[in-house]
Amino acid sequence: MDAWEEGLSQKPCFSVQQLHLCRGLSPFLLTCAIYFLLWIPEDQPSWISALVKCLPVLCLVVFLRAARSDRGYRALLQGALLCSAVGDACLIWPEAFLYGVTAFTVAHLLYLWALGLTPLRPGLLLPIVPAFFLYNGLVLLHLPPGMVPMLVTYSLVLASMLWRGLARGGSARWGALLFTLSDSVLAWDAFVQSLPHARLVVMTTYYAAQLLIALSAFQSPRLKSR
Numbered sequence: 001m002d003a004w005e006e007g008l009s010q011k012p013c014f015s016v017q018q019l020h021l022c023r024g025l026s027p028f029l030l031t032c033a034i035y036f037l038l039w040i041p042e043d044q045p046s047w048i049s050a051l052v053k054c055l056p057v058l059c060l061v062v063f064l065r066a067a068r069s070d071r072g073y074r075a076l077l078q079g080a081l082l083c084s085a086v087g088d089a090c091l092i093w094p095e096a097f098l099y100g101v102t103a104f105t106v107a108h109l110l111y112l113w114a115l116g117l118t119p120l121r122p123g124l125l126l127p128i129v130p131a132f133f134l135y136n137g138l139v140l141l142h143l144p145p146g147m148v149p150m151l152v153t154y155s156l157v158l159a160s161m162l163w164r165g166l167a168r169g170g171s172a173r174w175g176a177l178l179f180t181l182s183d184s185v186l187a188w189d190a191f192v193q194s195l196p197h198a199r200l201v202v203m204t205t206y207y208a209a210q211l212l213i214a215l216s217a218f219q220s221p222r223l224k225s226r
Contacts, residue, residue, distance in 0.1 A: 021218065024063050025211075031055040032207050042199065050089040056207050057085045060214045067217035074217050076114035081210065083107035098150055105154045108161045111213065115164035115172065124166050132159045135184060142191045151187075158183060170219045175212030182206040 035056060040049040061081045067074045084107045090100030136155050143151060158180060165176025182205035189198035 020066065021215075024066050028056050028059040028063060028211065031059055035203070035207075045092045045094075050092045053092065054085040054088045057081050057088060057210055060210055061085075064214055064217055069217045069219075073114050076110050077214060077217055080107040080110035080114070081214070083110065084210065098147065101150055101154050105150075105157050108154075108157045111161050112157070112164055115161070115168050117164070119167055121163075121167040124163050128159055128163055132156075139187050139191055165213070168216065170216055171212040172216035175209045175214075175216065178205045178209035178212065182209060 031052075035052050038052055040046075040052060058081070061078050064074050064078050064081075083103050087100040087103035087107065090096040090103060132155065136152065140148060140152070162176045162180045165172045165179075182202050185195065185198055185205070186202045189195045189202070195201075
């Protein structure tokens with residue numbers, strides 16, 4: 001058998017399940033494209049801009065219905081995505097900023113619940129804790145006093161979600177990392193110093209993070225203790 005015939009005899013590059021996943025993700029990818037193509041200015045808040053921003057995340061809620069993993073895990077991810085959509089809508093209006101932070105705090109608590117504490121892997125906290133105190137110490141210097149308690153609480157919950165995402169591994173690991181990156185750029189741009197292309201970086205990493213965490217429902221968790 002020559003190389004060409006051997007190649008034909010091998011398994012196809014994409015399994016049926018992978019093709020179904022790609023098809024299920026079509027609405028998410030389409031709505032992401034619509035968001036970036038429209039690129040509605042942030043100084044023009046409206047229900048239309050809120051809907052356009054929320055649609056990709058809402059598409060992931062529907063996409064997760066196809067997951068055959070533990071129903072509890074899937075439901076928690078869907079709940080977190082719904083809370084994220086509420087947070088996205090609130091952040092459209094500056095006066096609703098703290099409501100948005102509250103919604104995202106609940107979302108990360110649901111992600112924490114889903115990711116669980118097995119395996120524990122406390123060693124992962126060694127880089128997370130110093131980075132948390134260094135970054136938040138710098139940001140807190142620029143926050144209005146009334147925002148400090150809520151944002152510190154949110155940062156603690158986000159750091160905990162990062163720890164558990166890294167411990168779970170798979171796409172959840174990369175999703176947690178990208179979510180942390182997205183929020184870090186957002187906070188720095190909003191409170192410390194304006195960054196070039198900040199919105200593009202924030203939204204690209206945010207949508208990618210939500211997608212990667214959602215995809216973890218289609219994977220088996222890694223149960224290694226080290």
